[in-house]
Amino acid sequence: MINTNRILKIFLIVAGIAVLTISSGKIFNYSFSSKDTPQNITTVLDNKTSFFPEIAEDFSYYKHDSLQDSYYLYNNSNKLICYLIYTSPYCDQISGFGGTVPFAIIFTPEHKIRELYLLSNSETPSWIDRLESQNFFSSWNGLTCKEASQKQVDAVSGATFTSNAVIQSMNKRLAAYSATKEVEKRKGWFNTLGIILSFIVLIFALFSFVVPQQTNRLRIGLLFASVGILGFWAGDFLSIALLHNWLINGLSIKSQIFVFIVLILSILLPLITNKSFYCQFLCPFGALQELAGKINKKKIVFETNLTKVLKSIKYVFLFVLIILTVVAVDINLEDFEPFSAFKFKFASLAVLILAVFMLFLSIFINKPWCRFFCPTGAFLSMLRGHSSKKTDKKSISISVLLNIVLVLCLGIMIYFNFISREDKDLIQTKPQETIIMSNTLEVIHSRKSVRHFTDEPVTKEQLETLVKAGMAAPSARNLQPWAFVIVTERNQLDALAEALPYAKMLLDAQAAIVVCGDMKKAATDVDSAYWVQDCSAATQNILLAVESMGLGAVWTAAFPYSDRMEPVKEILGLPENIKPLNVIPVGVPTGEDKPKDKWKPENVHWNRW
Secondary structure, eight states, X not given: OOOHHHXXXXXXXXXXXXXXXXXXXXXXXXXXXXXXXXXXXXXXXXXXXXXXXXXXXXXXXXXXXXXXTEEEEEETTSOEEEEEEEOTTTTTTOOOSSSOOOEEEEEOTTSBEEXXXXXXXXXXXXXXXXXXXXXXXXXXXXXXXXXXXXXXXXXXXXXXHHHHHHHHHHHHHHHHHHHHHHTHXXXXXXXXXXXXXXXXXXXXXXXXXXXXXXXXXXXXXXXXXXXXIIIXXXXXXXXXXXXXXXXXXXXXXTTSHXXXXXXXXXXXXXXXHXXXXXXXXXXXXXXXXXXXXXXXXXXXXXXXXXXXXXXXXXXXXXXXXXXXXXXXXXXXXXGGSGGGGGGTTTSOHHHHHHHHHHHHHHTTSSSHIIIIIOHHHHHHHTTSOOXXXXXXXXXXXXXXXXXXXXXXXXXXXXXXXXXXXXXXXXXXXXXXXXOOOOOHHHHHHXXXXXXXXXXXXXXXXXXXXXXXXXXXXXXGXXXXXXXXXXXXXXXXXXXXXXXXXXXXXXXXXXXXXXXXXXHHHHOOSSOTTXXXXXXXXXXXXXXXXXXXXXXXXXXXXXXXXXXXXXXXHHHHTOOTTEEEEEEEEEEOBXXXXXXXXXXXXXXXXXXXX
16 A cells, blocks of 8 residues: 555645745746746845845845844845945944934945945934935945045034934944954854864764764764754754745855755655654754753653644644745744754844743653654655555655655756856846836836936937826826926036936936926915926826836936036026926936835725824
8 A cells, every 4th residue: 555644745745845936936046937027025024124125126135144243135146236234233322413323334245335324213304315415425435344434524514413423323333344354264264163063063973873873872972063063153954944945045055065965965864764864863953952851861751642643743833834934924934943042142032932942841851842843854754755664665666756856956956056157147138129018007016216228329209208298297286387308418418417416327328308397387376386296296207108118217306405406407508487306317228227116015004094
């Protein structure tokens, strides 16, 4: 008879993997979705990291360097986009006029400051606007950490408290960051030594697995080595969170070689010997439970039927986690296993409580987490064949086939992680057709701020079409207080680029549309200020029309900043009654700029607040 339980386990594994990959739209970082939409963000974003998609095009996930307390942001191709450090909590005692002024210092991959990103603060908005208009926050842009630390930046009069707080926070945080940079050399040899010791532990574990009787007296050493080196030192262990991340995003073989080899051995060795390898000989939390259990030799023993029921819990737990991963966007799988407690500085309170509770139970019950609750152990045990000698050859063949498929999947993972850059570039540079979209919602959700243009021209007919779309916007009392200046001459585009601090992309754009307000049309008894709303509506129409025509554009503000409005007026010769609201660079996009998913359910309120 074929072992039906074994076949059921095989089916559940395959079904679980299929559901996870289908719900995420990709496998091993390879997207198989045909829709041209942003990739799912697999990293769980919290209040501290929620703005990452705003500052990083094509954002997919981030990594946190605990030594430097810096965040590295990657796109869907595992390419570093930027990295950043926070001034909080390092500078929380530095106050501006309204309190602390927290911000993030964002670096380019070339280790130069890209920008300062202000976080929520209580400063007067007009003061912040004044600082922005005087390019105060961009004073450090383009500098290395060392150069920025040495740069003398003066406070801005009128916002002295606020600007002083930013300067002091900048200097203090960069100093702290530079200090951690000096530790990097120590960090390098520390990590290298950790990897070497980890492989020594692995060799010792393999030897114990092959000849357990001869190494039984040395087991206590293996347990301490697993806990100390694999757990607390290197933090190398298998978990459902890790396996899920590899399944969806692929893995970096270079940085995760040890854990990858452990996974391979944890699949192949049970296939050959039908004995558990990782759980019994390598898992640091399993070793910690076994050490805790030595405190009390008399353990609680459950009756056979109850033991079977308890052992089934981990399988139920595993598939509950799969379901939660599919239906719950904000689930953090690391919080459901105690392994991250070894990184206790960064582990959640729930994980620490779970780890301590399980270690306490281990004093009275033999390895309770491993035997009854561990979803990672459940997954690995499902890969082994049936322990009974009566298992027929057909069941064994199915078991072997499953494991071969899993090994092939790992090989595919390696392929997609090491696919040549030339092949990727070839895929990305494949010619694209310009599509005129007719679906309004598709155009709205595809719209993006385009700052990179090719040298292809924009025709007069296209620009007139865009302005017509602008004039179709709603207008208060139908005053239509707008006027449009279409700029196509290169000398004027370059002059505007030089005068406007946030419109440097005009140097590459082939045209620009300046949306203006006519104060003669807007000046009525009660609603003279509505011209801003009317011209903003016209601007949005233009931006949507740009997207529908396969072009690219970006809104760059002129109003209400006098230092931006005056150069625009002078360069374009605007009459006194005409106020420029914004300048819209227009061109053919290179494809570098991508739309951002800005949907946040927490910003929606039904019927009342």
